[in-house]
Amino acid sequence: MRTSKAIVVGAGIGGLAAAQALQRIGWRVAVYEQAPAIGPVGAGLGIAPNAVKALNHLGLGAALRDRGMQQDGLEIRLRPGRRVARIPATGIERRYGAPFYALHRAEAHRLLMTGLDPSDLRTDHRATRITNAADATTVTFHTPHGPVSETADLVVAADGVGSALRAALLPGYPGPDYAGYTVWRGIVPAERATALGIPPILTETWGRGARFGIAAINDGQVYWFACESVPEHAAPQHDLGRLASRFRDWHDPIPQLLAATPEHTLLRHDVYYLHARLRTFVHGRVALLGDAAHAVTPDIGQGACLAIEDAVTLAATIERSGVVDGLSAYDAFRRPRTQRMARTSGRLGRLLQTRNRTAAGLRDTIASAIPTPFLMRATGTAFAWNPPLG
Template identity: 40%
Template sequence: MDGTAVVVGGGIGGLAAAIGLRRIGWDVTVVERARVLADVGAGISLHANGIRALDVLGIGEAVRAAARPQYTGGTRTPGGSLLARMDGAALERELGTPIVGIPRAVLHRLLREALPPGSLLIGTEVTSVDRSGPGRVRVPVKDGVLDADLVVAADGVDSRLRGQLFPGHPGPVHSGSTVVRAITEHPVLLRTDFELTWGWGAEFGHIAFTDGRAEWHAVFNSPPGTRHADALAAMRRRFGGWHDPIPALLDATRPDAVLHHDIHELATPLPAVAEGRIVLVGDAAHAMTPNLGQGACQALEDAVTLAAALAGEPTVDSALARYDTERRPRSQSVARAARQAGRMGQQLTHPLAVALRNTALRLAPSRVTVRAILRHADWSPPSLG
């Protein structure tokens, strides 16, 4: 089965969905509201399930070449004491690949380059779709209307198309945390590929890149909408006394490179991720907290599963029913696990609870950490035929 699709949203999930649909013979247009593709953003870790999805999409090798494997790392206290060690080699033995770190902008560029010129319309916002016609969907854009057999809603956590499909759903809610992050301006001497540090209601982490630079992020409990006139200075005040290399990471960062976003999630699961000829992928379907590093990986799983369903089913309707059956339970389970990981990790503030958590982490053998990652990363993608 082939057809015509409009993908609303040119982020990781939307571009991956477009690549998957094109690989099964569909004609695809991606509509992105941003007027300029500035390739901004911080860093991202990709687990084995995300890498496997990228392999099916045909760009896994390009991503591996641009990414840095995460063999060394772990979780520490603000004073630098090791709580748990990450065994990237063990993960590679189990899954065939370690976790890798890559600038989000590089991943986005590689996805975009896998699409033909002209398939991406930028500076075009889609706020609703018309489903009145039988078997077709009309997508109003600034220069007219796009007719499609399918609309892929990849318009993020604040998805307007999700709101149109499920007007009674409460939508995203604030998780209780906010994130400040950046990529360093120049290389930083790091002892590990990846690291998290857990304090009281706060986390600081880094991801090392191939060129020696690094992404750092600070996640901490905060009311929504709280902002700082100088976010970098605020991070120095809060985290500057934590262990090395945290001060060095902050010192290697330009103030104008710092991003600050509140973390929102779909705490109330959706009753479906497809309705009529509209299907949700990525954050539009299952926005989750970043505590498992699975947000982008789940979006990549969505893209491959959607393409496989459309390639294997006789009708769009049956394909979307299959997609919903395969994706909704898994993605919502991962979202629940991410929420729980945050509550037991970064969000903990009570001294006794923090002490008990730290003791449990110190006593747990390394294979426990490996099994926890395998629980979500060991996913086998479907074939596109």
């Protein structure tokens, strides 16, 4: 019996998770990445309970527990440092069946490459054209040695928010929307982080038009992110000095973290998401997955988590129903949940990033008044997901 073959375009979190999931059900999988190398890039990553359950389903739960830092809770603070909300870790695990982890994004990549054949990870391949046929799909790649075409039973388009394959399949789709803010991310190495004594509590601090998040991650490192509302294409100055000035009067340890961050770890990206809904995530034998299908803003901490869910669901539906019916089921399962969360993330981002003094004050007052049980229920939309049975 012939072994089914899949092409995965994109070696990010979603693409590698799809490779893991499809390989697990007996498929041959080749992953194509446009970057010249798959290296230790990125900053931190939160793995919420829904994604923890997905990784457990893929047989990677033990590796996550070994490499990730389990968080003791989630907190919201205001600029002077006052805590306005906290969800304890015990409540999260008891209610949703799994804890919350944080780790370096490069560590998550290494985890998801476990068991994949290195010869099936092909870099410097940029997808330029895709052709659907009744029983197979062909992708053409630009490579340093010229164009290369590959054919498979299934293609997973996991090539990000600016997906070239989505644009090729849906030329009339308007593309991603700017969320209204930019994000800096940095890593404080263990030798500098130790003195700061950062506890494993995922914390986000709110100001007017700005936020700052902190997470202790693997190997004694600390990950932080800083959001600032700016016009699209504003290209703020890309240096730590500017950030240190912007956050100099925020509560400890924010100034200290910025002072301890090596310049080379600093990353900045404007935030885009898919506000306009795709009518389908499936085109012939092509499945859009992760940010290519439903990019969310970071405001709900679910971008990577939803992509891992996608991967598990895609493999489960195909294993159960075959490629054609399985893809239809994948679309039916994933589109309502992920599109709802994309729109929610955009609205939440506008609220959290408001520069308006009155609106920000109302936001802070409401957050202070919400009881912990209500906060727990509010997270249920994301955290309560479970892998498909069968």
